[in-house]
Amino acid sequence: MRFSRILIGLMVFSLLLAACAPATPTPTPAPAAPAATPTPAAPAATPTPAVKGTIKIATQSPLSGGQAALGEGIKNGAQLAIEQLKGPIEALGFKVELVPFDDQAKPDVGVANAKQLVNDPDILAVIGHLNSGVAIPSSETYKDFDLVMVSPANTNPCITDRGYLVTNRVCGRDDVQGAVGAEFAFNELKVKTAFVIHDKTTYGQGVAEFFRKRFQ
Structure with a gap:
């Protein structure tokens, strides 16, 4: 308490001295330096949403053998579509990726691949096939496990005439x-x-x- 009072007394004393001191001419203030232009703040980085999971889109097409060029076209087209359209899905926190499968234009290989596809819960759709002879038996597996198939190339009427809800195509029929x-x-x-x-x-x-x- 004593120390506080001393400080208060010194402050009051200083004020009194300032009040009793003779007035001194007010100096002309020097021109103020131009204010520095403030550096614009960098825009805040958009926070990256936490990844909630991965959505896989598979393709089934011949990536080897004599029809590989056509099969690569299916795979590349699906990849381009993913790159162009994945934005709103990734904004929700999901990663979207392509999973290509080589069916070698062979029915038995296509069916074996289909069994792998339906056992991966992250795969939500398959784009394929190139050959109707591969698509027809493979789609039986997709149907049993409710995996959506969208065909860019299969023209056999049987693809859709069976009435399977999972089989779709975007091309003309035979x-x-x-x-x-x-x-x-x-x-x-x-x-x-x-x-x-x-x-x-x-x-x-x-x-x-x-x-x-x-x-x-």
């Missing part, structure tokens, strides 16, 4: 392609006789048969 080819040959090229040859694949045989039926 009964459309073959018929259009026959109409073009008959009406535009004025062809009256045609030899029909196919390579014994599901796709080749399907288009050939629908061509023959419409041409006749």
Whole structure:
């Protein structure tokens, strides 16, 4: 308490001295230096949302063998779509990635891959196949496990005529392609006789048969 009082007394005494001191001319203040331009603050970084999980989109197409170029196109198209559309999903905290599978254009390989796909809970859809002969047996597995398949290339009517809710396609069917080819040959090229040859694949045989039926 004593020390506090001493400080208060000194403060009062100093004020009194200042009040009794003779006035001194007020010096002309020096011109103020120009204020420094404030450096704009860097924008706050957008916080990265915590990753809640991974969503996988699979592809099934031939990535080796004679049809690899077409199969790579399916894989690359799916990858491009993911890069362009994943923003809103990642904003919700989910990572989106592509998982490509090589079905080698072989039904048994496609089915074996399908069994792997349905056992991965992070895979929510599969883009494929290139060949109808691979897609038809593989889609039986997708159907049993409710895994959505979107085909960019399969034209056999059986793909969707079975009525499976999981099977979808974004291309024309054999009964459309073959018929259009026959109409073009008959009406535009004025062809009256045609030899029909196919390579014994599901796709080749399907288009050939629908061509023959419409041409006749």
